[in-house]
Amino acid sequence: MKNNLAKVSRSRSVNAAVANSNLKLAVAKTPEALAPDHSRIISYLEAHKPATPCLVVDLSIVAGKYGDLRAALPAAEIFYAVKANPAPEILDRLVALGSSFDTASAGEIRQVLAAGAKPARISFGNTIKKPADIAFAHAVGVDLFAFDSEAELRKIAQHAPGARVFCRILVEGKGALWPLNKKFGCAPEMAADLLVGAAKLGLVPHGVSFHVGSQQLDPAQWGNAIAEAKWVFDRAAEQGVTLRMVDLGGGFPATYGPGVPTVAAYGAAIGRALKASFGAGQPEIIIEPGRYMVGDAGVLETEVVLVSQKSYDDDRRWVYLDVGRFGGLAEVEGEAIRYRIRPVGESAAPEAPVVLAGPTCDSADILYDKAGYTLPSDLESGDRLRLYSTGAYTTTYSAVNFNGFDPLRAIYI
């Protein structure tokens, strides 16, 4: 077996509790984000009545989100998380706006380069990479790589010699609707040792990243994580290694419903946390928004294929749509992400409870059973519904051809 590059150094004293209590105070008065303006998309849908299911994405909303986030966190370099929606139209627009890009694979790097992004604007942010893909990224000029283990660090040292590397740490992400688990990141003490080891392997130990959980509704959650990052900076400095960058990850929310703080509130909370932990010696900051940037920009129109009841005493109707979990709505798993769903056109009928399901013969293809959705009681086969804020993590989750259904179609306006 290989020698452990990292040494054990467990003593830790993060002063996070103090910083965190200050942040909690700030959250109480957090302003709420306004519902996105989907009027351009609605006009398009009314004018073109596209075959369903169909996602329509308004690129001007993407641009607006980019601008709002820049204003809220002016010190941060924005690396768009391509996996949220890699459509060329979105990548082109973001390249034009000056965005950088967080990529998950060689495939995504190719897509971003094809959109005209400079390699210096690309981070290979997946901590799980094949050697050939690292070598490809290095060959095309990508110089920033994530890792969270010694084995990955050694791969990067071999196939992207001299590159800048950052280590993802495990943090607790309370309050996220799509909480992360231990799949990514390592303990901060291991991170510090590995970053010190990176220099010995000829790499540039650049910084620390974390993720506080997707659709994170509590801006205060960045406070503890930033304090952990500072702890890693200090441990590395004690061993003669100067770190420069903190990657605040993603987690910035789409406006699925009420209760979502403004991006300005996130910016303010993060600014306070950075000041509390780093004081005058502020690090370089990067962020990796995906859902925030494109979620609100999309509306998915779907057709009701069937409305039925299972027995004479059933108190809920089953409403089957022409899109489901395997046609793009994978994120309904667990029913945590709850899209706003409304019928097209007016109905005077009262609302009544429904179970919403997809069109496949798969019994797991149920969208919302426990979430308490209601729809007009006169809804019937052929009616159309709209699912709002569906621009992120929909098209690419689509199955290739499950049950013989085509992948989700998308139109970018």
Place this chain on the structure above:
Amino acid sequence: MKNNLAKVSRSRSVNAAVANSNLKLAVAKTPEALAPDHSRIISYLEAHKPATPCLVVDLSIVAGKYGDLRAALPAAEIFYAVKANPAPEILDRLVALGSSFDTASAGEIRQVLAAGAKPARISFGNTIKKPADIAFAHAVGVDLFAFDSEAELRKIAQHAPGARVFCRILVEGKGALWPLNKKFGCAPEMAADLLVGAAKLGLVPHGVSFHVGSQQLDPAQWGNAIAEAKWVFDRAAEQGVTLRMVDLGGGFPATYGPGVPTVAAYGAAIGRALKASFGAGQPEIIIEPGRYMVGDAGVLETEVVLVSQKSYDDDRRWVYLDVGRFGGLAEVEGEAIRYRIRPVGESAAPEAPVVLAGPTCDSADILYDKAGYTLPSDLESGDRLRLYSTGAYTTTYSAVNFNGFDPLRAIYI
């Protein structure tokens, strides 16, 4: 609102308990299926070393399964559930063997016709169909349609006038690894009324279908369902409608591990149940195997991208593969379907516990965390693993390009 076509008729007296207790007795001595012979696939993999991830399917295993099932249930017409794996190579082979086909969509009907199947051999088995797709099926000569609601029945009457229809009923499917829920089927009393109504709409009320749950490991589960079907036959007969067919659905298992009864045991249990419920007046029988027919025929070879630990005191390694939940292994959801996973080549190292995860940046892309998998302690990046009995519900569940990764590639030999 429309008038209810179906009348309420709730009195029921299924004598299922007696039949069921007899069947339970039979299960105790059920013989176990042998592990499938993957030697042709292994030879292919050794000779060609295909780029991973790659599924290799042995068509001779599919043919063997078809033959075994015919022998076990000689009275049944086999409708292959195309959704399990719609590869043209599989459809071609099954057409040549004389199989019929259960389809979920117009797309699948096109695929089956392209393989040379006669329309009379095709059932449109999805209870959720768009009017245009019903009309398409009718136009190309498909004459057998599933339904489980009045709204669907009216659609079929309008767009496939004169067709044969069968009603899916809700049954309890205990003992299935991928249990069904209420998404499909209606209460038997409603089914009886709707089948009687079908005749009034100009359709041919043909029979009853059910599904006892996918990967159903208890052959006795068909007993209750068959008794329910007989109850519907009797209620329809009382109203002057003669039903002819019982569709026993799918649920026949792949050999993921020990404890799987032989298909002969299923045939015997089903034969006894049919005799107990229907006596001398046996109905036409159809079955819809999907997983059973192609699951064992596939082996998926994957590469280990990374082996890591999250902290110095972590007692399990994380093993990241180049295939995950969004690249074809969707059925690991909930960790009920547990594929046999073994490394390629010999290792003298002891086995040690692992968490298995996919290559995407998605924290939900974890294959097995709680299932207790172990792998050799010297496993490292670049090693290959094989996942056995992965021929069903893998290729078509693949996402189009999630995280920039290509869909699962498959080779048919």
